[in-house]
Amino acid sequence: MIQESDMSQLPYLEAIIKETLRLHPSGPFIVPHQAIQDVEIHGFLVPKNAEILCNVWAMGRDPNVWSHPEKFMPERFMDNNIDYKGQDIEFIPFGAEMRICAGLNLAHRMLHIMLGSLIQKFDWMLEGNMTAQDMDMSDKHGSL
Template sequence: MEDKTEAINRNYIKHLFLDLFAAGTDTTSSTLEWAMAELLHNPEALSKARLELEQTIGKGNPVEESNITQLPYLQAIIKETFRLHPPVPFLIPRKPSTDTEINGFTIPKDSQVLVNAWAIGRDANTWNNPNTFLPERFLGSDVDVKGRNFELIPFGGGRRICPGLPLATRMLHLMLGSLLNGFDWKLEDGVTPEKMDMEDKFGITVQKARPLLAAPVACK
């Protein structure tokens, strides 16, 4: 049998680290921006999130990783953000190793397959009011982002699921919780929540068409 193994040299390692850092920082920062934008655009959800943090941790206190399990509304906000704004809308391209039939459609071997996670998250056949930011839909729900529920797969699923999932979810809860519990927030340039620009800008990742401009104010 032909030996197809190949040693990993320094250049391969450099490219691997570049991919890991670029993929991890860009997607995490864009998801955090979308979460903050959706909360500022929906003051009622923002108030609920801050009330949960205040009652569970105490206003202005640092958010620890051990607190996350005690913050179901914060967890629901992250899930709802992933539903509406998956960081990589078409996930990573897949390639079937054999001809595969799904729901009467044949996917030829070695064809490139793109999964539209953005459209899945806004499917009216699956979600009520699919274009509305509503974290409450995940309260008491077993749906998660770990690839077991196909209606919410921002990280993909199966053996090729994004390896950064544990780090991303851990950091997003900590960062968002810290920003909400440590500061009050004010939109800049006279923008009101109703007039915020919430348009997407599609690329490899989904960014806000206009970056969020919000100023932190020390909690009183």
């Protein structure tokens, strides 16, 4: 069975998790921040004491940062060092700096172990004669 010590030998598994978090962060907004002084950003005035919401869902789909942003492509994380631990501002599904998610280290360990175990434990098959290309992988919102 997969062990935590195996993770360094499974870079594609890590890329899948990063790509999933890019497209589907655990929350669409990180914890709100408050402006401590008036500041101008790209021509817009953010007044002192304004509450600022950072939309990580939209950041993960920004075509100025990500090529083919709506496409699930784990390979985009194979040849770069972009990480979700708060240092790469274009990819912060757990927040950043002082307000980074307190559970980040646990999530980092558990996501890899759980996904790796699920892949390894079950013999995954599609029903009938369906192929992977036949599957509708588009996002659906709300109840089924």
